[in-house]
Amino acid sequence: MEVIVLGALVFGIAYAFTHRGSNRTAIDDWQPAHPKSVSERGSDTRHMGSRAQHAAGVQLARVEGRQLMRNEVFIVAIFMSIAILLIFGLVWASDNLGANNSWRYWLALLPVFTLPFAGMTLVAMNLAALRARREGTEELFDSLPATATTRVVGHLGSVWMALVVQIVFVAATFASGRLLTNHFGAIDAASIGDIMVSFALVACAGSLAVALARWLPNPLVALVAVVVLAIGGSAIGGIGGHHWSLTRQLSIWPRYPDHDWAFAVRPSWWHAAYLLALALVVAVVAVARQRHDRFTLLLGVGAVSLAGLAGYVQTRPMTDADAERIAAMISDPVAHSSCRTKDGLTLCAYHDYADITKVWARELTSPFAAVGPQQRAGGFAVVWHEPRLDRLDPAVRELIDIDALTTSWTADSANWNGVEVDGTESNLINRLALGLWSVDLPSVPAGDAPCWAGGQARGIVALWVAAQGMNDDDAKRFVSGTWSGLRDSDSGSNVPPEWIDGYLWIRDATPPVLWSAADIVAAQTILTLDATFVRDTLWADWQRWSDPSATTEDLMTELGVVPAGGRSAIPAGLVACR
């Protein structure tokens, strides 16, 4: 229904554009000094030369667009976009191999990455629109046949150059994503909508720049507007915090929910339509400074209606069908996943993210190959699921039993990899889960507390297995627990500081296992030994080294290494892993 209404509105606006000549009342910039002249102006009808004015507006847009490329502020804006692309698109993205590096996530961030460029475009175009006033050419221009409205249209049209730059930015994002980083997953309609949103933001900035120049002709106003938009947009866009809120769609940049967006219906196309309608509203406001005729009024009414319709549609709750579809995906991830199995290693991710299993396979092949053959024969699986259930859309939450689902995952022997962790952590967690599984240590906590593996040889074996395939530096960082982000003081983990003797390897959750500091040193030591020698030693009696009774000292002695220290005492409140 809304599409029909939208179509009617767009048709109406287009019709008004193409049939506006006969009823036009154009008002130029003749500045009368008394009311009598104002009333005389009102009688101006059937303004001639509209075609020439239109052509002049187009030419002016071309000229102003080219001038925009010489504007220092705009040039800075371009360099900012390049910097953003380099920092986030290449450096950051190449270091992230998880869900945050999916095309869906990446393209949804595109509007946010566009904001600095849009803000600077607003300032640059505002300066251009104020140029005649600033440099004293207004009097000359007032004596020329192009009306003030034509000049405004020319300035509005100069946004084409900013849109061309944005096209280049989007193309560069795609190219870098394809060629230099590990973006993966589907580019769905909502993602295309996100790209449209980024263009709509630039269009909004251009319209607002000209409108401000016409109504509040002071360059400082544009700067203030940027600040106000940043604060206001952020406030509205963040309504609801971590939880789902549709109201934030009314912001120019809504913050999408913290859970994976495969489980959200993102109305990005409607948001793009909403922003374009706002751009049109503001453009009409700019034109209305000089021209207040029926055409302008109709255009304004059409634009406001369009903005209202798009605003309404994008804040509608999701349909029952969508809620059921998402709830089914949440409840049964495997049924909605693409799985790959090779030599007993099974990796499953939702269909849209199937490509990430290739990354996982690269990471886990070496550790899996280091596991004792007997254990390996049983197979190991990683299944990707969404753990942030409390942040889902209410319509979805109503359809699932969060407690039951969490309990079932905890009790399940599969290795569940939640997508809340970013790429690096995701891979490390997979490695650790595999290492723990290889020696029968739990990969999920048995209760509210982790178990204590201090002094158990299998804890060291788990770390050795998990670090296989890494280079020496990465292995050392990994086993020391100093990998960026893995041992944040503000990690929000449920583990009391007095329990942490080894390292903490997961955030926002209770880890299944804790190590002693002495065992960490021991693990680092055996990682310096020849891998084949260690593997052969372990494989010779894998069952022994998987048993809780085998101690760190036993293992070190077997490998011919002097143990680093004595057995650490079990911290109060913990029990040894069984």
Added chain:
Amino acid sequence: MTMNDSTMTTAGVMLEGVTKRYGRTVAVDDVTLAIGAGVTGLLGPNGAGKTTLLRVMATVLAPDSGNIELLGHTTANAQGRELIRRQLGYVPQEPGFHRQFSAFDFVDYVAVLKLITDRRARHDEVRRVLDVVGLTSVMHKRIRQLSGGMRRRVAIAQALLGSPELLVLDEPTAGLDPEQRLRFRELLSTAANGATVVLSTHQTEDVAALCQRVVVMHGGVIHYDGTPTGLAGLAAGRVWLADARDPSAQLAWMTGDGMVRHVGEPPPNARLDEPRVEDGYLLLVGATVLQESSWK
């Protein structure tokens, strides 16, 4: 003076009872004027109302009262104003420039606003007018890099775009060196061929050299409207050369050959000299201006 039917059909500029006030100050007071083809000079002291009158003629300022017809079109409605502006060239008293633009880009920008929308034709026209004012060699330099005189020539160039039928020039030769002023006279006499040119200036030599007609304004009112020769003739028999300045002289100044030129009553031992335009102009308004400005 009132407009009759014959002037209505031939004059490029017709003003009838035009008045413009700024607050309580009457800048232009009930001016009626018809100006035909050719160059008309507008003389007057500062604050005489010249610039206001020219701005009205350039359609950038609406009068408080009166009727204006330019090139056969009324300025009372937008349609008429657009038709006028298509055939109007205007150099404001203080023309602004887009300093970041090159001379070519700026004139091209004005050409777009003059509705010359065919790109190739427009560029040809821009190159033509820049060549006319002698700026071809620097047309791609940014305006901020040009001298004041060159900028003034840019202003003149944009006014010549499209060979307008009405040229309104407010002190166009200010800032030009003597050579450029002579060049300007040459191009204006060419441009004025069949066009109506209204020129405000303080340079009476320009008026004498260029104008077929001169209008002297003071206090928003026209004090003289006739030929430059007629204006000079007002001083006939009242211009004297003496060896020394007469202390009681109304206007007297030393000339380059060491003689003192007096305008007005004859000083002792003086001989009569040929009157010039500036003598007539000074006799008309000069004494009043000097008194008002307390120079004497």
